[in-house]
Amino acid sequence: MKGTVFAVALNHRSQLDAWRDAFNQPPYNTPPKTAVWFIKPRNTLIRSGDAIPHPEGEQVLSGATVALIVGKTATKIRPEEAAEYIAGYALANEVSLPEESFYRPAIKAKCRDGFCPLGEMAAINSVDNLTITTEINGREVDRWNTADLQRNAATLLSELSAFATLNPGDAILLGTPQSRVALNPGDSVRVLAAGLPTLENSVINARELPENRTFAWPLSTSGTLFALGLNYADHASELDFKPPTEPLVFIKAPNTFNEHNQTSVRPDNVEYMHYEAELVVVIGKTARNVSEADAMDYVAGYTVCNDYAIRDYLENYYRPNLRVKSRDGLTPIGPDIVDKSAIADPHNLTLRTWVNGELRQQGSTRDLIFSVPFLIAYLSEFMTLQPGDMIATGTPKGLADVRPGDEVVVEVEGVGRLVNRIVSEETR
């Protein structure tokens, strides 16, 4: 089985109630208008029976939920058609550290190694009125019903498939209530619901995991693309932001990947489709708790991406959200991976974007706020990076709207030149 695990935050009424006042204040200013999506990448996935690693000194919270498993390729599906595209459901645990904000991507809280136990699937028809129970060490500690979700399984499948094609084996975690129970090393946590195989995991101190362990990645075999937001000060200021003091990292799902010399669709009725030329670092070997000094040993090579953004869809929740950044085919990447040895200094490369032959964006990786080794050290401190994972390092100043018919070429000096053409929804 191969797939991406999508998840949704703020989908349980108790969560919206708890945050209602805050959501009318900055930085949110208004409650979410659309589902608040995030991704649980492959390092988070474990099976029933595997141990959840508990990072030392952190508060780890259990988030029992149910996962919809996609059975058939789904693009722009209406809720009433959803059943046809669902293979079944499985119990899941959306393990998380406490979240103090929903403004920026929550990867540090939600994407730790082993933070997504996923059970076996059962082909049941509906989970719209399902009671999910959590037991810790044999004692019931939590119980909730999916009837209290804001959007049910069919609505979530429909809303996600409006901008991201879902493939067989992809999963959608349906959400969790506001109250969560704490997990501690030594605990055994069981998630139960009628008709679904029980999900049972022990909790161990992350320190006790062997250095060279391998996680079972039951779903995903493709690498995770981590992307940096606002990693060039001039770009941060063109968007009216202060440069970040900690890397702003979001995740892009594989549905967004596109190849050299292909087309990308500009959605109808939007005002801002921005190109973004970026240097991409490709990880060559497993990296966990790597120091900045050693980080370059874990790089296999480099490639180029165009991290298109549909800025009309920005809401102030897990910003930039998946509707902006994880749309089908909106991340051309390639054409090749250039071996690390071919690039003398990844921090002295010119990036350029041409639209219809006219130079529109130019910058240098010299101006990266967070360098390549810093980013590898930063990420590997709280998650395991695997061979094939990639880090898109962000884009410099010079964004502008592109329209159907435009040819967009992004180039990173010595790494590659990536060509893409914009088409309308009609001519896709």
Ligand SMILES: O=C(O)C/C=C\CC(=O)C(=O)O
């Ligand atoms: O929240 C925003 O508007 C900016 C986030 C990301 C921009 C990006 O992809 C980049 O800087 O590169």
Ligand SMILES: [Mg+2]
């Ligand atoms: Mg970008």
